Amino acid sequence: MPLGSLSPDLVGVSRRVSLQRGFLILCALVVLLLFEAVVPLGASSSPNTTSGKHGSNRTKKPFPVLSFDYSHVRMPFEISLWVLLASLMKLGFHLIPRLSSIVPESCLLIVVGLLVGGLMRVVGEDPPVLDSNLFFLCLLPPIILDAGYFLPMRPFSENLGTILMFAVVGTLWNSFFMGGLLYGVCQIQGTNLSEVTLLPCLLFGAIISAVDPVAVLAVFEEIHINELLHILVFGESLLNDAVTVVLYHLFEEYAGIGSVTVLDVFLGVVSFLVVALGGVLVGAFYGILSAFTSRFTSHTRVIEPLFVFVYSYMAYLSAEVFHLSGIMALIACGAVMRPYVEANISHKSHTTIKYFLKMWSSVSETLIFIFLGVSTVAGPHSWNWTFVTVTIVLCLVSRVLGVVGLTYVINKFRIVKLTTKDQFIVAYGGLRGAIAFSLGYLLDAQEFPMRTMFVTAIITVIFFTVFVQGMTIRPLVDLLAVKKKQETKRSINEEIHTQFLDHLLTGIEDICGHYGHHHWKDKLNRFNKKYVKKCLIAGERSKEPQLIAFYHKMEMKQAIELVESGGGVKLPSAVPSTVSMQNIQPKKPLPDRAIPKISKGREEEIRKILRNNLQKTRQRLRSYNRHTLVADPYEDGWNELLIKRQKLMQMEKKMSNYLTVPAAPPDSPTLSRARLASDPQAYSSKPASGDLPTIKVDLASPQSPDSMNLVDEFQKTAALQKDDDDGGLVMKVPPEDKEEEQKGEQDSKKEQQQRLMRCLSDPGPGGDDEDEPFLP
Amino acid sequence: MGSRASTLLREEEIEEIKKETGFSHSQITRLYSRFTSLDKGENGTLSREDFQRIPELAINPLGDRIINAFFPEGEDQVNFRGFMRTLAHFRPIEDNEKNKDPSGTEPLNSRNNKLLFAFRLYDLDRDDKISRDELLQVLRMMVGVNISDEQLGSIADRTIQEADQNGDNSISFSEFIKVLEKVDVEQKMSIRFLH
Numbered sequence: 001m002p003l004g005s006l007s008p009d010l011v012g013v014s015r016r017v018s019l020q021r022g023f024l025i026l027c028a029l030v031v032l033l034l035f036e037a038v039v040p041l042g043a044s045s046s047p048n049t050t051s052g053k054h055g056s057n058r059t060k061k062p063f064p065v066l067s068f069d070y071s072h073v074r075m076p077f078e079i080s081l082w083v084l085l086a087s088l089m090k091l092g093f094h095l096i097p098r099l100s101s102i103v104p105e106s107c108l109l110i111v112v113g114l115l116v117g118g119l120m121r122v123v124g125e126d127p128p129v130l131d132s133n134l135f136f137l138c139l140l141p142p143i144i145l146d147a148g149y150f151l152p153m154r155p156f157s158e159n160l161g162t163i164l165m166f167a168v169v170g171t172l173w174n175s176f177f178m179g180g181l182l183y184g185v186c187q188i189q190g191t192n193l194s195e196v197t198l199l200p201c202l203l204f205g206a207i208i209s210a211v212d213p214v215a216v217l218a219v220f221e222e223i224h225i226n227e228l229l230h231i232l233v234f235g236e237s238l239l240n241d242a243v244t245v246v247l248y249h250l251f252e253e254y255a256g257i258g259s260v261t262v263l264d265v266f267l268g269v270v271s272f273l274v275v276a277l278g279g280v281l282v283g284a285f286y287g288i289l290s291a292f293t294s295r296f297t298s299h300t301r302v303i304e305p306l307f308v309f310v311y312s313y314m315a316y317l318s319a320e321v322f323h324l325s326g327i328m329a330l331i332a333c334g335a336v337m338r339p340y341v342e343a344n345i346s347h348k349s350h351t352t353i354k355y356f357l358k359m360w361s362s363v364s365e366t367l368i369f370i371f372l373g374v375s376t377v378a379g380p381h382s383w384n385w386t387f388v389t390v391t392i393v394l395c396l397v398s399r400v401l402g403v404v405g406l407t408y409v410i411n412k413f414r415i416v417k418l419t420t421k422d423q424f425i426v427a428y429g430g431l432r433g434a435i436a437f438s439l440g441y442l443l444d445a446q447e448f449p450m451r452t453m454f455v456t457a458i459i460t461v462i463f464f465t466v467f468v469q470g471m472t473i474r475p476l477v478d479l480l481a482v483k484k485k486q487e488t489k490r491s492i493n494e495e496i497h498t499q500f501l502d503h504l505l506t507g508i509e510d511i512c513g514h515y516g517h518h519h520w521k522d523k524l525n526r527f528n529k530k531y532v533k534k535c536l537i538a539g540e541r542s543k544e545p546q547l548i549a550f551y552h553k554m555e556m557k558q559a560i561e562l563v564e565s566g567g568g569v570k571l572p573s574a575v576p577s578t579v580s581m582q583n584i585q586p587k588k589p590l591p592d593r594a595i596p597k598i599s600k601g602r603e604e605e606i607r608k609i610l611r612n613n614l615q616k617t618r619q620r621l622r623s624y625n626r627h628t629l630v631a632d633p634y635e636d637g638w639n640e641l642l643i644k645r646q647k648l649m650q651m652e653k654k655m656s657n658y659l660t661v662p663a664a665p666p667d668s669p670t671l672s673r674a675r676l677a678s679d680p681q682a683y684s685s686k687p688a689s690g691d692l693p694t695i696k697v698d699l700a701s702p703q704s705p706d707s708m709n710l711v712d713e714f715q716k717t718a719a720l721q722k723d724d725d726d727g728g729l730v731m732k733v734p735p736e737d738k739e740e741e742q743k744g745e746q747d748s749k750k751e752q753q754q755r756l757m758r759c760l761s762d763p764g765p766g767g768d769d770e771d772e773p774f775l776p
Numbered sequence: 777m778g779s780r781a782s783t784l785l786r787e788e789e790i791e792e793i794k795k796e797t798g799f800s801h802s803q804i805t806r807l808y809s810r811f812t813s814l815d816k817g818e819n820g821t822l823s824r825e826d827f828q829r830i831p832e833l834a835i836n837p838l839g840d841r842i843i844n845a846f847f848p849e850g851e852d853q854v855n856f857r858g859f860m861r862t863l864a865h866f867r868p869i870e871d872n873e874k875n876k877d878p879s880g881t882e883p884l885n886s887r888n889n890k891l892l893f894a895f896r897l898y899d900l901d902r903d904d905k906i907s908r909d910e911l912l913q914v915l916r917m918m919v920g921v922n923i924s925d926e927q928l929g930s931i932a933d934r935t936i937q938e939a940d941q942n943g944d945n946s947i948s949f950s951e952f953i954k955v956l957e958k959v960d961v962e963q964k965m966s967i968r969f970l971h
Binding site: 413415416486491492493494496497498499500501503504505506507508509510511512513514516518519522526543545547548551 | 807810813814827830832833835836837838839842863866868894897898914915918919920922923927931934935938939955956958959960961962963964965966967968969
């Protein structure tokens with residue numbers, strides 16, 4: 001894009017130059033950081049005598065104004081440095097445009113790790129090795145949780161059979177094929193490998209054959225392949241954890257003893273079922289707990305994301321306690337709790353969860369790859385040409401054979417068959433990664449004298465798959481013209497028609513007497529709607545049909561987009577119809593979460609008003625409380641308040657002498673907005689939350705508590721609680737500011753309110769019929 | 777074909793059905809046994825009550841429409857041929873059929889015919905358009921009674937607005953096809969009839 005009179009070349013060049021300069025500065029910064037890290041590592045070897053005990057022979061020294069005491073912050077300091085390094089590297093890669101499109105990020109990070117490790121070697125420090133505990137307990141869970149929480153359930157469940165086949169049968173085939181052939185090779189004379197017996201070989205096969213979710217995610221994220229292939233490879237990498245765990249433990253147990261009996265094999269099979277199903281059950285249990293907890297968080301929105309994270313992590317740890325598959329537990333937990341939690345939590349919490357998960361998983365991934373590089377430099381290596389090359393070759397061969405063979409069987413049962421292109425991508429996408437490395441590293445050196453050789457081979461395979469396969473998969477995908485992911489969002493048409501087809505297919509299946517995929521899915525949905533949703537989702541949302549929820553989400557997104565793009569302000573022409581839609585609920589109380597439909601012009605106008613007034617209210621904020629959220633116009637309560645405003649205007653027109661109908665005070669939208677900020681389901685009566693540490697700021701509101709009751713009554717809640725609006729919110733926005741344009745009406749309002757307060761004690765006609773809509 | 781009193785399926789019939797619908801021999805016999813089990817009156821045809829006796833169909837929101845789809849225009853009984861003809865729409869598309877010569881008649885389970893079947897379920901008055909009212913009816917059936925008319929109306933309006941290209945405020949068959957081009961209809965509208 002030419003800037004004025006500059007020619008495009010000059011612009012491009014100057015941009016390149018500034019980018020390169022930026023990157024150089026970044027590099028310098030990184031080097032500085034490294035030295036800063038390395039130097040204290042040396043300094044800390046000398047114990048630091050800190051502020052002392054009062055010894056009798058202490059001499060009086062001048063009071064130290066500035067002292068250097070590194071050892072007591074050493075651990076967190078180093079961790080932070082590593083994380084900072086990882087993040088800066090990630091930043092740096094994306095500043096260089098060409099590089100990130102050719103080389104996948106994982107490769108670059110491993111290279112960085114190698115460099116850092118080399119640097120540390122040069123300086124004389126011992127580079128740290130990727131501690132397996134650290135890896136399995138800290139670095140892996142965020143990535144898996146991110147994957148599990150955002151797992152697209154529909155394609156996953158549709159292809160579950162295929163995925164399980166690849167994960168279970170494929171991994172078993174890989175491990176035994178590789179283990180067996182490696183053993184055969186080791187027995188060949190002349191390779192001086194004969195001390196490697198069968199069981200260690202099988203163990204090695206088990207470790208190396210598992211497709212790694214971290215590596216797959218890292219690479220597949222960038223190539224935007226179509227959903228089916230993505231879910232196949234990715235699902236396989238997640239579900240093969242159970243197989244890997246069982247095989248690993250089985251072979252590790254018996255490798256020392258040296259023989260495996262039939263009973264052991266049988267126990268192994270049983271163990272597999274226990275590990276897999278147990279992991280899923282543990283995860284589902286914690287998922288349900290989390291969903292249940294989120295039902296009650298409407299007053300403490302700030303800690304909602306915490307529940308999601310902590311319950312999931314507990315699921316993972318609990319599964320690890322029993323040596324069940326922690327990955328499957330985490331996936332099950334995320335997948336089970338997601339629909340219910342999302343129905344319960346606020347919009348902000350949803351965003352928080354999403355971004356925290358993405359952030360943590362991104363940092364984890366980066367750290368893992370960097371540490372892989374560093375560990376390569378660090379660890380003791382024992383290179384054996386035969387072993388390594390045979391391993392690599394066998395990896396490729398067994399993967400290809402496994403995929404082809406399994407696809408042949410699977411295609412008999414699939415409606416949409418897997419083509420050769422698909423098979424190739426599935427085979428080629430079987431990357432190995434850090435899990436294999438950590439498992440190898442965990443091996444006991446005593447029992448497995450060939451451990452270093454194993455570790456070297458594992459690292460080589462990882463490097464090979466990540467570098468060679470990772471780098472070439474993108475051009476191959478383009479070359480083979482594999483279908484890419486479709487970027488467009490789901491339209492309402494697709495949603496409606498898909499549901500329609502679901503019902504249709506279920507019906508046809510029932511007519512045929514065929515209990516297929518649709519039949520069971522329908523049964524599950526029915527069970528879900530009837531029992532589970534009632535328990536786990538708070539309030540009226542439990543009855544919201546999926547279609548409506550989808551539509552609501554879509555409208556919200558569109559409204560937000562409209563604001564961000566600065567949509568034009570149009571005067572509304574259809575106010576009555578949109579308002580009446582909310583009021584006329586045949587024979588039903590107003591749902592707590594009124595689903596809005598406002599014409600866009602109306603939205604815009606109201607947004608504009610909110611924006612203007614919000615600026616003023618911020619200045620008037622007197623106090624601040626850490627525990628509650630500040631009202632925000634984009635919080636999900638604003639659409640309710642818009643409806644309420646319209647209702648108000650309508651009512652004002654119609655009730656000049658209708659005394660018994662309470663005139664909601666003009667600032668009620670603000671107050672309810674303020675309230676709604678902490679509770680979008682404001683229409684339900686809120687229990688007085690006296691234990692909530694809030695500071696009430698009453699900014700000269702002309703409204704007495706009595707008038708708050710009007711609002712409640714107006715909202716048709718059964719329980720009128722005087723202290724209703726005190727719960728949950730700090731800031732009472734001054735009404736005068738907001739309703740400047742309704743100043744004139746306020747006087748008449750006050751009169752009506754006084755009349756109304758008299759009326760409250762004396763119910764007039766129609767005052768007891770809460771359900772009656774105000775509009776005729 | 778008129779209704780037949782015989783309950784046995786003859787070889788020629790099987791051959792004819794095979795040619796017309798593409799089902800295999802074993803699938804036809806299996807579905808025939810299902811047909812006879814549904815046919816309580818034992819007269820070789822199914823009536824609407826026979827279908828309604830299927831319990832799961834009663835709770836299906838589209839149950840009535842699906843049943844109606846089996847019965848040709850104006851009739852109250854469907855024989856086995858008609859039964860199979862309707863079910864043929866849901867046969868998975870096989871690879872070798874994809875490359876069949878276009879000069880022959882389109883098989884019943886082609887993508888076009890599948891979509892046409894679904895379209896006809898929306899379009900009750902057979903005017904080749906899904907009007908707003910027809911869409912509202914379907915939405916109402918799928919969504920239940922809790923949602924207000926106006927809300928459904930706005931959803932219907934939005935749906936038509938998205939799909940409508942020629943501005944006639946209704947969805948024609950070609951617009952319907954276009955909207956569903958991203959949906960994998962071949963997979964979604966296929967049942968894996970066991971061999």
